[in-house]
Amino acid sequence: PDSVRLVGGTSLCSGRLEVKSNQRWSSVCVADFDQQDAEVVCRELGCGAPSVLQGALYGKVEAPMWTKEFQCGGHESALLDCRSSGSARNTCSPGKAVGLTCSEPDDVRLVGGASRCAGTLEIKQGDWRPVSDLFSDWTLKTAAVVCRELDCGSAVSVGQRKESSYRPLWWIRSDCVQFGSSLRECAESCLASTILDLTCS
Incomplete structure (x- = not known):
């Protein structure tokens, strides 16, 4: 997909989550992301179910940060299809970007x-x-x-x-x-x- 990626990990299925909007990639704050959001990302990337979700796992990261909270139900096919909070918040410390590991693609x-x-x-x-x-x-x-x-x-x-x-x-x-x-x-x-x-x- 061209709107989400995991960077800095060991495979396509692990790394720091980045979301593309208006032609630029932003990291996502751990406080704005949960297990259901992770399920959508792993599915969108063609990986198996999420196994590890934690902040600062794949190195510290500076801005830009995504400023809205994702509110996925867990069934969506793409992260940007999920609802997100209307209000922008800038309360995320740089080290708290989402690090995500999905299981490898199903075999x-x-x-x-x-x-x-x-x-x-x-x-x-x-x-x-x-x-x-x-x-x-x-x-x-x-x-x-x-x-x-x-x-x-x-x-x-x-x-x-x-x-x-x-x-x-x-x-x-x-x-x-x-x-x-x-x-x-x-x-x-x-x-x-x-x-x-x-x-x-």
Whole structure:
């Protein structure tokens, strides 16, 4: 997006928040920004959910400062779509600019179910591919790790469906997942026709 950016961090998804208005970038004061505002920024940047929000995390900053308070509901697609307070305030000390870390872009998802917390498990490594239930060794315990990673509560059911032909899928070593590694780290390429379906609460 061309109206918000995170600068001085380790990736596109972390840094000091700057907002563009009238062709100039301004830092945002911590007092004028909250968790719902952070959710909108992370979504606008194509990152995962916000994990750290605090002032002066990415170095001290001088003016210009954004002078209005953001009042996002959390569902907006862009920060500048949010309502902001009408009155300008200049009470922000320079060290109190918003530092924000969003989680990295999503690489695990459930698709085709009744909600974002149910459906076919897919993982992105280059391209999105479904996960195979090759050895039928997925238990609710393994699925619980996925549900937690997706912020979807606990695991309700694990199912599988068979497709008519073999195609490239990911196979996840369940012992690796239960050991605490991320799903991506446990994924291996395979040719299979049995696809995993999960339902989380």
